[in-house]
Amino acid sequence: MSTPQPMTARELFLHLHAHPELSGAEYATTALLTQQLQAAGIRVMDSGLPTGLIASLGDATAGPTVVLRADIDALPIQEHTGLDYASETDGVMHACGHDLHAAALYGAALELAEQARHARLPGRVLFVFQPAEETSHGAEAVIATGLLDGAAAIIGAHGNPDLRPGQFSMEPGPVMAGVDWFRVRLDGRGGHASEPQLCDDIVLAAAGMVTELQQVVARSVAPLSACVLSVTHMEFGDAWNVLPSTGYFEGTMRNYDDAVALGMRARLTSIVTGIAAAHGIRAAIEWVPGDTPWPATANDAALVARLTPALEQVLEHHPIPPATGGEDFAMYARVAPGAFAMLGANGSPDAPRWHNECYTVLPEALPGAVTFYRTCVQALLA
Numbered sequence: 608m609s610t611p612q613p614m615t616a617r618e619l620f621l622h623l624h625a626h627p628e629l630s631g632a633e634y635a636t637t638a639l640l641t642q643q644l645q646a647a648g649i650r651v652m653d654s655g656l657p658t659g660l661i662a663s664l665g666d667a668t669a670g671p672t673v674v675l676r677a678d679i680d681a682l683p684i685q686e687h688t689g690l691d692y693a694s695e696t697d698g699v700m701h702a703c704g705h706d707l708h709a710a711a712l713y714g715a716a717l718e719l720a721e722q723a724r725h726a727r728l729p730g731r732v733l734f735v736f737q738p739a740e741e742t743s744h745g746a747e748a749v750i751a752t753g754l755l756d757g758a759a760a761i762i763g764a765h766g767n768p769d770l771r772p773g774q775f776s777m778e779p780g781p782v783m784a785g786v787d788w789f790r791v792r793l794d795g796r797g798g799h800a801s802e803p804q805l806c807d808d809i810v811l812a813a814a815g816m817v818t819e820l821q822q823v824v825a826r827s828v829a830p831l832s833a834c835v836l837s838v839t840h841m842e843f844g845d846a847w848n849v850l851p852s853t854g855y856f857e858g859t860m861r862n863y864d865d866a867v868a869l870g871m872r873a874r875l876t877s878i879v880t881g882i883a884a885a886h887g888i889r890a891a892i893e894w895v896p897g898d899t900p901w902p903a904t905a906n907d908a909a910l911v912a913r914l915t916p917a918l919e920q921v922l923e924h925h926p927i928p929p930a931t932g933g934e935d936f937a938m939y940a941r942v943a944p945g946a947f948a949m950l951g952a953n954g955s956p957d958a959p960r961w962h963n964e965c966y967t968v969l970p971e972a973l974p975g976a977v978t979f980y981r982t983c984v985q986a987l988l989a
């Protein structure tokens with residue numbers, strides 16, 4: 608009887624792209640990864656995670672533990688790339704390229720397992736295939752398993768449409784923004800649109816709030832502290848002749864510094880409550896992440912300095928500025944020093960961007976991404 612050969616990283620990438628699964632529902636992805644890793648002789652740990660997995664190679668008594676992390680979830684988007692390996696699931700697409708991340712980490716695991724068959728690894732590698740990055744819940748679930756405790760470093764990466772396959776950027780300091788999510792609910796006296804003098808106008812109040820919130824970035828934050836405030840969604844009433852009694856709007860704030868985030872929260876609160884008072888209505892502000900905003904992803908300078916020379920020998924270093932997107936990789940800073948790289952995924956000037964129905968990661972991006980993960984381990988366990 609012959610042992611089944613594990614899939615290649617490229618086969619896995621093409622399969623995952625065609626079979627995407629939403630955040631927290633990555634059951635088939637988890638099952639396939641588990642099966643293929645085990646076929647390659649890599650141990651899948653008992654993490655208790657419903658989706659996602661942590662695999663292990665080497666021995667913690669032989670040296671430090673290095674954690675490699677890739678996310679595995681897809682988005683509720685109908686794919687329109689026209690690729691011959693496009694999503695076979697209606698309304699779900701790997702539009703952030705997490706299929707690249709999962710396949711690259713899998714490919715690195717195969718190569719490192721092969722290496723460990725010839726010479727004992729001087730330490731241990733944990734491969735984290737993280738669920739639910741897009742909903743910002745996956746990293747916390749992985750951390751809560753306790754399996755990463757005591758790790759010396761954690762490495763992550765994201766494909767980037769601005770970089771060509773084989774290029775990387777991993778600069779010290781902030782690389783992805785901190786994310787805050789606000790929801791403002793307004794309540795007042797509704798009534799007939801023809802009798803505004805007898806009602807409260809929460810729509811007019813909301814319009815004033817949305818306009819005035821633009822002064823948070825323009826007037827309240829220092830010009831060199833980069834940040835964004837966008838109101839993205841409003842729901843008020845459903846009839847042309849009724850002043851509604853209740854409604855809400857929501858949006859997001861992005862920044863690279865916790866102090867800036869808290870300052871933005873305070874200004875938003877004072878603008879909303881002040882305008883609500885002027886209109887005689889009630890306003891309730893909900894911060895979806897809770898008391899603290901989701902932090903920015905910031906790279907540990909010493910770790911970056913240690914990894915960069917090794918990476919420059921095998922990949923082209925092409926530094927790019929921080930992105931305003933968020934990443935729950937930021938949460939891992941609580942566990943170990945972290946470094947998060949941008950890896951070449953496409954590089955053509957008109958390449959569609961993340962979360963677009965035409966976002967395309969070139970399969971040629973895979974070897975560079977595999978090399979990135981493998982080289983980080985070799986540099987840190989040298």
Ligand SMILES: [Zn+2]
Binds near residue numbers: 962
């Ligand atoms: Zn995304």
Ligand SMILES: [Zn+2]
Binds near residue numbers: 703704705740
């Ligand atoms: Zn992503």
